[in-house]
Amino acid sequence: MKARLTLPLPQGDEHTLNISQNGRVVLFGEVLADIFPDRTVLGGAPFNVARHLKAFGRNPVLLSRVGNDDPGRNVLGAMAQNAMETGGIQIDMHRPTGQVKVHLENGGHCFDILPDQAYDFIHPAVARMVRLPLSPALVYYGTLAQRHEVSRRALTTLLRSTSAAKFLDVNLRAPWYDEKTLRSAMQNADIVKLNAEELEVLARMFALPGYRPQNRVMELMRQFDLEQVVVTCGAEGAWQMSHTGKVIEAVEGNRDAIVVDTVGAGDGFTAVYILGMLQHWPMENTLARANTFAAAICGIRGAVPDYADFYQPFTEEWGL
Numbered sequence: 590m591k592a593r594l595t596l597p598l599p600q601g602d603e604h605t606l607n608i609s610q611n612g613r614v615v616l617f618g619e620v621l622a623d624i625f626p627d628r629t630v631l632g633g634a635p636f637n638v639a640r641h642l643k644a645f646g647r648n649p650v651l652l653s654r655v656g657n658d659d660p661g662r663n664v665l666g667a668m669a670q671n672a673m674e675t676g677g678i679q680i681d682m683h684r685p686t687g688q689v690k691v692h693l694e695n696g697g698h699c700f701d702i703l704p705d706q707a708y709d710f711i712h713p714a715v716a717r718m719v720r721l722p723l724s725p726a727l728v729y730y731g732t733l734a735q736r737h738e739v740s741r742r743a744l745t746t747l748l749r750s751t752s753a754a755k756f757l758d759v760n761l762r763a764p765w766y767d768e769k770t771l772r773s774a775m776q777n778a779d780i781v782k783l784n785a786e787e788l789e790v791l792a793r794m795f796a797l798p799g800y801r802p803q804n805r806v807m808e809l810m811r812q813f814d815l816e817q818v819v820v821t822c823g824a825e826g827a828w829q830m831s832h833t834g835k836v837i838e839a840v841e842g843n844r845d846a847i848v849v850d851t852v853g854a855g856d857g858f859t860a861v862y863i864l865g866m867l868q869h870w871p872m873e874n875t876l877a878r879a880n881t882f883a884a885a886i887c888g889i890r891g892a893v894p895d896y897a898d899f900y901q902p903f904t905e906e907w908g909l
Contacts (some may be wrong), residue, residue, distance in 0.1 A: 606754045606779055606780070606816055606817075606866075608726050608727060608754050608866050608867060608869075609726045609867075610867055610868065610869055611726075612724070612725060612726020612727065612753075612867065613647070613648055613649065613650060613725050613726060614639075614642060614647060614649045614650070614725060614726060614727050614728075614729060614863060614867070615649070615650045615652065615677075615725040615727070615728045615729070615747070615751075615753075616635040616636075616638060616639050616649055616650070616651050616652065616728075616729040616730075617635060617652045617653075617711075617728065617729065617730045617734065617743075617744055617747055618633065618634065618635035618652075618653060618708065618729075618730055618731050618733065618734035619633040619634070619635060619636070619653060619687050619706075619708040619731075619733050619734045620632075620633045620635065620636040620651070620653040620654075620655055620664050620678070620686070620687065620708060621633045621636075621660075621686065621687030621688055621689055621706065621708065622660045622663070622686060622687065622688050622689070623689050623691050623852070623892075624688060624689065624690045624691060625691045626691075626692070626693070629660075630891045630892070631660075631663060631664055631667055632689065632852075632853070632892055633653075633687065633708070633733075634731050634733075634758055634760050634855075634856050634859070635651060635653065635729065635730075635731065635734075636651065636653070636664075637853050637856035637857075637860075637892045637893055638729060638758075638856050638859050638860045638863070639651045639673065640671060640673070640893045641856070641857060641860030641861070641882075641893065642860050642863065642864065643671055643672065643673050644671070644897065644899075644900045645860070645861075645864050645900065645903075645904060645909055646904070646909050647864065647867065648674070649673070649674075650674055650676075650677050650725070651668070651673065651674070651677050651678065652677040652678075652711065652715050652743075652747070653677065653678055653679070653708055653711060653734075654678065654679040654680070654681050654707040654708050654710060654711045654712075654715075654740075655678060655679075655680060655681065655686040655687075655707050655708070656680075656681050656684055656685040656686040656706075656707045657680055657681065657682050658685055658686055660685070660686035660688070661680065661685075661686040661707070664678070664686065665678060677715060679707075679711060679712060679715055681707035681710060684705060684706060684707045684709070684710060685706060685707060686706070686707055687703070687706035687707060687708045688703045688706065689701065689702050689703070690703070691852070700762060702733070702762055702765060705737075708734055708740065709734070709736065709737035709739065709740050710737065710739045710740060711734070711739065711740040711743040711744075712739070712743060713742055713743040713746040713747075715743060724751070724753070725751060725753045726753055726754070726867060727753055727754045727755075727756055727863065727866070727867070728747065728748060728751060728753050728754070728755050728756065729756045729758065729859075729863065730744055730747075730748075730755070730756070730757060730758070730774070731757070731758045731759070731760045732757075732759060732760055732761060732762075732765070732766050732770060732771065732774060733760065733762050733765055733766075735770050735774065736765040736766070736770070741770070748777050754779045754780060754816075755777055755778045755779045755780070756778070756779070756780045756781075756782070756863065757774050757775065757777070757778035757780070757781045757782070758782050758783075758855075758859055759771075759774075759781065759782065759783035759784075759787045759791070760783075760787075760855070761787050761790060768794050771791070771794065772795075775809075775812075775813040775815075776813055778813065778815060779815065779816045779817070780815070780816060780817045780818070780819075780866075781809075781813075781815055781817070781818045781819075782818075782819045782820075782821070782858075782859055782862065783818075783819075783820060783821075784820065784821045784822070784823070784855065785802065785820060785821070785822045785823075788802055788805060788806070788820055791805075791809060792805045795808075795809065795812060797809055802820060803828075803830065803836060806818045806820065806830050807830065807834060810830065810832060815832065816831070816832050817829060817830070817831055817832070818830050819862060819876070821855060821858055821883075826838060826839040826840055826876075826880055827839045827858065827876050827879065827880055828876070829872060829876060831872075837872045837873055837876060838876070839873075839876035839877050839879070839880040840877060840880070847888060848887045848888070849887065849888055849889055849890055850887065850889065850890050850891060851887050852891065852892050853886055853891065853892020853893065854883040854884075854886045854887050855883065856886075856892055857879075857882050857883045857885070857886035857892075858879045858880065858882065858883040859879075860879075860882075861875070861878050861879035861882045861883075862875055862876070862879045865878065865879065868907075868909075878903075878907060881903075882903060885899075885903075
């Protein structure tokens with residue numbers, strides 16, 4: 590059983606994760622270049638979430654690995670430009686900075702994720718190095734950076750080094766996941782975020798019974814002793830289930846909003862969801878704000894905005 594520390598939240602629902610409001614977030618995983626037909630942009634879920642958290646006034650620590658190449662230098666330059674810490678970024682002298690070729694297909698995006706990239710070889714030493722000067726409030730990780738045993742071992746070292754809450758962003762990218770890796774990732778997690786399609790995959794993989802998503806999530810939580818699961822449903826909104834079985838839903842998004850690009854919307858949602866936990870917002874507020882921010886990301890090109898003013902209306906409205 591996982592250790593639990595009880596913290597009563599303002600909305601009256603028991604919450605058993607000890608997440609410090611002033612604590613820092615450590616994010617582990619891929620930093621890469623998304624190569625679109627007409628442009629190249631920096632990406633990777635951990636990188637995108639870290640960028641948003643920094644813009645919202647947090648000071649996240651990103652643990653990753655890039656190549657000794659132009660994309661790698663672009664990553665470090667972008668982080669420095671946005672006042673993000675670069676101490677957790679390793680340089681690989683032999684492998685390239687991660688790349689993903691993005692194709693438009695049937696009104697959506699198809700991702701060709703290249704193998705043997707720098708982020709597949711994050712050395713476990715980075716986890717030992719970073720844990721010394723800080724006690725994180727939360728550790729964020731996904732599944733893509735676990736496709737190679739080297740980075741998988743580094744993540745295991747990191748997770749074992751801290752009692753902080755563990756946040757798994759499922760973020761499945763075929764063919765780069767399997768049952769063994771997902772089972773281990775779920776066993777280490779306290780909080781899991783996934784979308785409706787990924788819930789279907791997990792339902793088949795872990796034999797989750799029934800047809801109602803809530804029943805499947807309840808069984809997922811039972812199997813893996815989870816505290817919270819949040820499910821995003823695109824324009825339909827999102828909902829969250831706590832370990833008590835309580836379900837809270839966010840209102841659906843603005844169906845009339847202009848969608849320019851859906852890439853990175855889930856990362857925007859995740860960043861605000863994490864922000865809400867750090868700020869101790871009521872869950873209803875957290876889900877609604879995460880949903881609103883994700884919809885705003887859909888109105889721009891790319892996963893993160895090119896200008897800091899994009900965040901100003903949100904920081905003012907949320908009192909950050």
